[in-house]
Amino acid sequence: MVLYTDIESVVYDFNGVIYGGYVRDKMIKNYYTELYYTYGYLEKDINNIKIAKSLIKRTIIPNDMDIYFKSKKEAKNFIEELGTYGEVLIIKNNDFTYTGIFSLIEHREISLIINNKTLIFDISYPLLNMEDECNELEPPFNNLDMLCNGFIMDNKGIRYSKTTGTYIDYLGYERKKEIAKIRFDIYEMKTSLIRGLKIEEPYLIRRICKMINRKFGWTIINTPFIIIKNNDECICKKCNEYSKLYFKVGDFTYDKNCFYEKLFLKEF
Numbered sequence: 001m002v003l004y005t006d007i008e009s010v011v012y013d014f015n016g017v018i019y020g021g022y023v024r025d026k027m028i029k030n031y032y033t034e035l036y037y038t039y040g041y042l043e044k045d046i047n048n049i050k051i052a053k054s055l056i057k058r059t060i061i062p063n064d065m066d067i068y069f070k071s072k073k074e075a076k077n078f079i080e081e082l083g084t085y086g087e088v089l090i091i092k093n094n095d096f097t098y099t100g101i102f103s104l105i106e107h108r109e110i111s112l113i114i115n116n117k118t119l120i121f122d123i124s125y126p127l128l129n130m131e132d133e134c135n136e137l138e139p140p141f142n143n144l145d146m147l148c149n150g151f152i153m154d155n156k157g158i159r160y161s162k163t164t165g166t167y168i169d170y171l172g173y174e175r176k177k178e179i180a181k182i183r184f185d186i187y188e189m190k191t192s193l194i195r196g197l198k199i200e201e202p203y204l205i206r207r208i209c210k211m212i213n214r215k216f217g218w219t220i221i222n223t224p225f226i227i228i229k230n231n232d233e234c235i236c237k238k239c240n241e242y243s244k245l246y247f248k249v250g251d252f253t254y255d256k257n258c259f260y261e262k263l264f265l266k267e268f
């Protein structure tokens with residue numbers, strides 16, 4: 001059976017860089033796996049063994065893999081190589097949610113179907129004749145949403161991106177210390193939004209909710225709202241259906257649909 005980990009070496013063969021949630025989840029898996037084997041087998045204390053056996057359950061199986069190539073040719077060659085593993089379906093992505101530097105980057109969603117299993121890849125590369133402009137660019141393309149998503153992975157290992165578009169790009173000797181803090185926050189399933197909430201990108205709210213509601217839920221330290229589950233009333237007084245998810249902004253509570261609508265209308 002082919003897994004995402006089997007594709008990592010293929011990515012590197014074509015000079016690709018892996019980024020996004022896949023790298024974050026791999027870091028968490030590696031960390032807790034190492035703890036498990038350290039405390040589960042080397043320590044004799046029964047409490048440590050119990051803790052270690054519970055830690056291994058925090059390993060996360062990724063849903064997809066985001067990959068960046070320096071040119072469309074490398075991306076095309078990679079996709080052709082995927083075709084040797086199974087059937088490849090190419091879906092044009094909707095880049096509406098991308099802003100700024102993303103005007104230089106093209107995205108394609110790739111589904112690799114092997115027997116009854118599907119692996120999903122988001123492939124990105126510079127637009128035609130934009131390779132020179134993107135020469136020093138790497139994910140997340142100066143458009144980082146959360147600190148936990150700044151790590152990237154290539155054939156040299158895992159490191160923090162140099163083009164996040166955040167204060168971290170400009171740090172000197174304190175850079176290593178700051179990245180170490182971000183790394184250990186990740187192990188505790190904690191992170192922060194960049195510059196607070198990007199109100200012009202409501203899709204980010206859905207991503208935050210997805211992370212909070214995972215099996216091992218994340219804590220988003222600086223959200224300007226509080227998520228409330230199983231409330232019974234929305235401030236608009238128009239919601240007739242019971243909702244399982246509400247958002248509190250200041251003193252007011254909103255049903256999920258009302259909250260999204262107000263975000264899109266920029267009423268907050």
